[in-house]
Amino acid sequence: MKINSKNFIPAAQVAIHDPDLQKAVSTGTHSGFTKRQAAMFADGHEHGEAMRQQAATIKRYSLSILPELLEQAEENMQANGIKVLWAVDAEEANQHVLEIAREHHVQSVVKSKSMVTEETGLNHTLEAAEIKVLETDLGEYIVQLGEETPSHIVVPVVHKTKASIKKLLIEKAGMPPTDDTEEMAKFARETLRSRFLDADMGISGGNFIIAETGSLCLVSNEGNARLVTSIPRIHVALVGIEKVIRSVEDYATLTQVLPRSATGQIMTVYTHIINGPRLAGETDGPEHVYVILVDNGRSEIYTSDYCEALACIRCGACLNACPVYQITGGHAYGWVYPGPIGAVVTPLLKGLENASPLPYASSLCGICKEVCPVDIDIPRMLLDVRRDLVKMGESDLIWDISIKLWAQGMRSERIFTMLGQTASLGQNLISKKLAGPLSGWTDYRSPPIFAQKSFHQLWKERRGKSNEQP
Amino acid sequence: MVDMLYPYTGMSAVEVLRYLDIPVDFPAGQTCCGQPAFNVGYHHEAREVAKQLIKAFENSALIVTPSGSCAAIIRHEYPKLFANDPVLLAEAERLASITWEITEYLVDGLGITDLQSALKEPAKIAFQDACHGLRTLGLKQAGRTLIGNLENVTIIDWDQSEICCGFGGLFSVKMPDVSGAMLQKKLDNIAQCGADFILIGDVSCLTHINSGFKKQGKPPAVRHIVDVLAESIRSQI
Numbered sequence: 001m002k003i004n005s006k007n008f009i010p011a012a013q014v015a016i017h018d019p020d021l022q023k024a025v026s027t028g029t030h031s032g033f034t035k036r037q038a039a040m041f042a043d044g045h046e047h048g049e050a051m052r053q054q055a056a057t058i059k060r061y062s063l064s065i066l067p068e069l070l071e072q073a074e075e076n077m078q079a080n081g082i083k084v085l086w087a088v089d090a091e092e093a094n095q096h097v098l099e100i101a102r103e104h105h106v107q108s109v110v111k112s113k114s115m116v117t118e119e120t121g122l123n124h125t126l127e128a129a130e131i132k133v134l135e136t137d138l139g140e141y142i143v144q145l146g147e148e149t150p151s152h153i154v155v156p157v158v159h160k161t162k163a164s165i166k167k168l169l170i171e172k173a174g175m176p177p178t179d180d181t182e183e184m185a186k187f188a189r190e191t192l193r194s195r196f197l198d199a200d201m202g203i204s205g206g207n208f209i210i211a212e213t214g215s216l217c218l219v220s221n222e223g224n225a226r227l228v229t230s231i232p233r234i235h236v237a238l239v240g241i242e243k244v245i246r247s248v249e250d251y252a253t254l255t256q257v258l259p260r261s262a263t264g265q266i267m268t269v270y271t272h273i274i275n276g277p278r279l280a281g282e283t284d285g286p287e288h289v290y291v292i293l294v295d296n297g298r299s300e301i302y303t304s305d306y307c308e309a310l311a312c313i314r315c316g317a318c319l320n321a322c323p324v325y326q327i328t329g330g331h332a333y334g335w336v337y338p339g340p341i342g343a344v345v346t347p348l349l350k351g352l353e354n355a356s357p358l359p360y361a362s363s364l365c366g367i368c369k370e371v372c373p374v375d376i377d378i379p380r381m382l383l384d385v386r387r388d389l390v391k392m393g394e395s396d397l398i399w400d401i402s403i404k405l406w407a408q409g410m411r412s413e414r415i416f417t418m419l420g421q422t423a424s425l426g427q428n429l430i431s432k433k434l435a436g437p438l439s440g441w442t443d444y445r446s447p448p449i450f451a452q453k454s455f456h457q458l459w460k461e462r463r464g465k466s467n468e469q470p
Numbered sequence: 471m472v473d474m475l476y477p478y479t480g481m482s483a484v485e486v487l488r489y490l491d492i493p494v495d496f497p498a499g500q501t502c503c504g505q506p507a508f509n510v511g512y513h514h515e516a517r518e519v520a521k522q523l524i525k526a527f528e529n530s531a532l533i534v535t536p537s538g539s540c541a542a543i544i545r546h547e548y549p550k551l552f553a554n555d556p557v558l559l560a561e562a563e564r565l566a567s568i569t570w571e572i573t574e575y576l577v578d579g580l581g582i583t584d585l586q587s588a589l590k591e592p593a594k595i596a597f598q599d600a601c602h603g604l605r606t607l608g609l610k611q612a613g614r615t616l617i618g619n620l621e622n623v624t625i626i627d628w629d630q631s632e633i634c635c636g637f638g639g640l641f642s643v644k645m646p647d648v649s650g651a652m653l654q655k656k657l658d659n660i661a662q663c664g665a666d667f668i669l670i671g672d673v674s675c676l677t678h679i680n681s682g683f684k685k686q687g688k689p690p691a692v693r694h695i696v697d698v699l700a701e702s703i704r705s706q707i
Contacts, residue, residue, distance in 0.1 A: 363638025366605035386511030440646030
C-alpha cells in the first residue's frame with residue numbers, strides 16, 4: 001500500500017468536517033471501547049489486569065527468543081506438511097503468492113481478513129496477473145466494493161454509516177433495497193457463498209503461529225475464515241514474523257485477551273488451529289498449505305530500541321480508546337495501521353521521514369497503553385520517535401527556532417522573571433487571535449490571560465512584607 | 471504556567487501547606503521543568519531547562535507542585551534525560567525521588583485526608599483526571615479524598631473524568647483542529663455532567679478547558695483542587 005502519512009493534518013481536517021464519518025467512527029469506537037472494558041473486567045479488575053500482564057510477559061518472552069522460535073516453527077510446520085516460505089519484503093511476499101498461484105493454475109482467490117496483505121498490496125499484484133480476488137470478511141468485502149482501504153485493524157468499515165453501506169451494496173453488488181442489517185448480511189453471505197465453492201485458492205493472515213506444534217492460529221467471527229482455509233485446493237497464509245509464539249499454553253492466554261480487547265468477546269465464534277493440509281483418508285481441507293513468513297521491515301524494528309512494538313497482537317483496542325482516532329478515523333493516518341500503534345509502527349516500517357506527523361498525533365494521554373492487552377508503552381515510543389525526528393532534522397524550522405528561543409528564556413531566571421513581569425502588559429497586544437504557529441489555537445480557545453503579577457513577584461512581595469516565612 | 475497564568479493557585483498551595491504547619495520555601499531560581507520541549511522531542515533543550523530546575527532545588531529536601539504533569543516528568547523522565555550525564559544523574563535521581571504532586575503528598579505522603587474545613591456554600595463537584603497525573607503517577611483518589619471530606623461537598627460521578635481534554639501541551643498547537651474537536655467533546659460532556667464545577671489537579675488542562683468555554687462566551691467551569699482547598703481553609707480562619 002502506498003503511504004500518505006505526511007498528509008495527516010489536512011486529511012484529519014477533512015475527517016473532522018465529514019458528519020457521516022464523525023457519527024460512524026464515534027459510534028463504532030465507543031461501542032468497541034465499552035465492550036472491551038466489560039469483557040476484560042468481567043471477572044473483576046484484578047483478574048483483567050493479571051490476564052493483561054500475563055499476555056504481556058508471554059509476548060515479550062516470545063520476542064526475546066524470536067529467531068529460535070522462527071526456526072522451530074518452520075521445522076514443525078514442515079513436519080506437519082505445511083510449506084514454509086520467507087519474504088524479506090512486500091514484493092517477495094507477493095511474488096511467492098503469485099508463483100504458488102501459477103504452479104497450481106489458480107484463477108480465482110477468496111481471502112479472509114489480513115492486514116499483512118494490505119501492507120504488501122497483494123490484491124493489486126494478483127489482479128494485475130488477472131487472478132480474481134474476493135475479500136470475504138464482510139467489512140473487507142464492503143471495502144473492496146467501495147475501492148477503499150480498511151480504516152481500522154479489526155473493523156475495516158468503522159468509518160461508514162449503515163446508509164452508505166446499503167448504498168454501496170445496492171449499487172455495486174445489486175442488493176435489493178433493504179434497511180434491515182440482517183437482510184444486508186444475508187445478501188452478502190449468499191453472494192459470497194458461491195464464490196467460496198469456485199475458488200482455487202484461499203488466502204488468510206494469521207493471528208499466531210505456535211512454534212512447538214507448528215500450528216497456524218486464526219480467530220474469526222463470520223465463518224469466512226473457516227471456508228477460506230478449508231474449501232479451496234490451496235491455502236496460503238501470510239503472517240508477520242512477530243506472530244510466532246512458544247506454546248499451546250501461551251496461545252491459551254493470548255486467545256483470551258485478543259477477543260476481549262478487539263470485540264469485547266470472551267471468545268470469538270471460530271477458533272482455528274491449522275496443523276497442515278488434508279491428510280490421506282480425510283474428506284476435506286486443502287491439498288496444499290503454505291505459510292509465508294513476512295518480514296517487511298520487522299527485523300529492523302526487532303534490532304532497534306522499538307522492539308516492544310512487535311508485541312502488538314493487532315486487536316485495535318488502542319484505536320477504539322484513542323481520543324485522536326475517535327476524531328480522525330483511520331484513513332487520515334495514511335497507511336495500513338492507524339491509531340496509536342499505527343503512529344508508532346508506520347514511521348518505523350516506512351521510514352520516519354515518510355510519516356513525520358504521525359508521532360505527534362497524540363496528546364500523550366496514555367489510554368492506549370492502559371487498554372493494550374500486551375501493555376505496550378505506546379506513549380513512551382511516541383516520545384522516542386519524536387526525539388528521533390528532531391535528531392534527524394525532520395522537525396519544522398519554526399519549531400526549531402521557537403523551542404530554542406523558549407529554552408533560552410527558561411534557562412535564565414532573569415529572563416523568566418522579566419517575562420513574568422511583562423507578560424500581562426503584553427496581553428494588550430494579543431487580541432482575540434494569536435499569530436504564527438499559535439494561530440490555530442485561538443480558533444477554539446481564547447488566548448490565555450496572563451496574571452498581573454507572577455508567582456515570583458507575589459512571593460517576593462510577601463517575603464518583603466514580613467520577616468517571617470510567608 | 472502557574473507562575474504566569476495562575477499565580478494565585480501557587481499561593482493556594484502555599485496556604486494549604488502553611489495551614490498544615492509545613493514550612494514552605496520557593497527557590498527563586500526555578501522557571502519551568504522543561505516538559506514542553508521534551509514532549510515535542512527536543513531533549514537537548516529540555517535538558518538545558520531541567521538543569522536550571524535541578525540547580526534551583528539543590529538545597530531542597532522535598533518538592534511539591536500543584537501539577538501532576540510536572541511531577542510526572544521530574545519523577546519519570548529526569549533520570550532518563552540525564553542517564554548519560556555522570557555529574558547530574560545523581561542529582562536528577564534525587565529530584566525524582568523527592569518530587570510530589572500536592573494532593574499525593576498530603577494524602578499518600580503525610581496521611582492527611584481531612585482538612586477539617588468546609589465550603590461556604592454547598593457544591594456539587596465532579597473531577598477531571600489530568601492524564602499524566604492519572605496514568606503516570608496513579609493519581610485518582612487523593613484529590614477526591616481531600617475534597618470529599620470537606621463539609622458541604624457532594625462529589626458527582628461521571629464517566630468522562632478519565633478522557634483527555636485534548637490539550638497535550640504543544641499537541642494543541644501542532645494539531646489545533648483535532649485538539650479542538652476533542653475539547654468540544656469535553657465541553658459538551660462537562661455541560662451535561664450535573665456538577666456546579668469541575669476540579670482538576672493540573673493548570674494546563676484547566677487553562678485549555680476554560681479557554682474553550684471562554685471562546686464560546688461561557689463562564690469557566692474548571693477550578694484547581696488546591697484553590698478550593700485553600701478557600702475552605704480561609705472560610706475556617
